[in-house]
Amino acid sequence: MKKLVLLILLFESLCLNSQTKNDTLLVGYTQAAPFVVDNGKNLEGLNVWLWERVANRLNINYTMVPMEFSAMLDSVRTGGIDLSINPLTITSQRSKEMEFTHSFYASNATIAVSEVSSFNKFKSFLAGFFNLGFLGGLMILLFIIFIFGVLGWIFERKKNPEVFRPGSRGLWDGVWWSAVTLTTVGYGDKAPVTKLGKVTALLLMFGGLLFISGLTASIASSLTVNQLTNNPDGFYEFKDRAVGTIDKSGTENFLSEHFFKNIQTYQNVGQGLSDLEKGKIDAFLYDDPILKYAIQKDSTLNSIELLPIKFDIQFYAFGLPKSHTDLEQRISQRILEIVETEEWDMVLNEYGLAEF
Known part of the structure; x- marks a missing residue:
């Protein structure tokens, strides 16, 4: 009788292990070049490269799910997706609502403004x-x-x-x-x-x-x-002016905490920079590498420049639901192994990124 019970338990354990191995993670993402670049045919970018290597080392099956940024954050909080591979800024508020992997990149926010013509x-x-x-x-x-x-x-x-x-x-x-x-x-x-x-x-x-x-x-x-x-030369010159940033981003939280009064939020960087060029807002504040890449790659944004202002130091990581602590630890360990290699430095250079 005891042998029969042991056999049943062993069989159930094998079935559970098999089911776990066959589980497919739902991985959310939104356009955030050069970290996540959706060119219509496939995904590329620094974070995509990093995640593919992590998933390969952990033998993880996954499905990529395109989402709006704010909806992606909500899905991570509620467990609607298993992971976000976007460069999420680690903040105290977010840490209460989701798990973060080990940080793989450090940056800062900056300010984009529309150049003033000579006549103006x-x-x-x-x-x-x-x-x-x-x-x-x-x-x-x-x-x-x-x-x-x-x-x-x-x-x-x-x-x-x-x-x-x-x-x-x-x-x-x-x-x-x-x-x-x-x-x-x-x-x-x-x-x-x-x-x-x-x-x-x-x-x-x-x-x-x-x-x-x-x-x-x-x-x-x-x-x-x-x-x-x-042509302001300071962060607080924009405090009473109309500024834009990404909805529910770390930058939006930072601006709210510093009592900015007129904040317009957008779902993506392209919309914000377009409104900036049209004069609907006075400045667009967001992550420096993302703004820099967007301006360099889009010739229609040649009238926009980045001010030499740095604020809100940010540490990027992948985000997971609070229930995925074991998965977070496994992913964090692989991230640490990867970012310590020379290959990581080469990939950073390929996407024009350099940590300060």
Whole structure:
């Protein structure tokens, strides 16, 4: 009787092992060149290459399932698929919902913007001079010149009639003297001789010096702010502007955590860069290698450039459901073995990738 039970248990064990070996994993993916490239005929890319070698070493049968990025993440969380081979960024929130293999690539996010034409740059430069701040300062400057010109003429017209002539011509002499004195040009063709005239000149010179300095700083500030608006050199320059990124990506979480107010999400990079080129958004923020590859490979995106800004350091890995811990450990071990080889460095170079 005992032998019969043992035979039954052994038979069931063999059947289970056979069933496990014949199991076919559902492997989800979405376009994310150069990591996952779907050219219509077959799949290629760094992650596809890596997964094929892992699956071969583990003797895993699998079926590739194309999916939208957000739907793929949901399927990993719920167990609808067994694995995602996309370059998923390891985050604390995602780690609560899914398992990650060992990281195989480190990168960062960056910012893509549409290049500004020379004509638009010239318009922006002119706009810096015709804003309300600059025009207000200019009106105050003209008012000061006129007031001190009138005072100078009043104090000098009787004792210095050769320089400050009577009538309307003398009034013009006063304004001219005031403008020359205020701007520190100092032609020397007109100068006060009375005490009140000299006191007026002193007030004009020292007061004008301070005012001109402030006005110059205002103009410079206006032009600088306008330039930054068109070609920002910092991550936070985009905080209040319309920006785009991939839906449910690590970059979207990062932007939300840093209080970006106007975030437009997309299902793929192509849609986002297209809207950027059309001016629907001011910038597209996402993974540096993916943006760089997309811009290089698509000639229609030649007006888009990447800013030299790096933020949100990212570590890429495959994602699995929480129930697949044993499979995750087996895959992680093979990934470690592969990325330590010289062949891995050669494949990275082939796809134009280099870890920082």
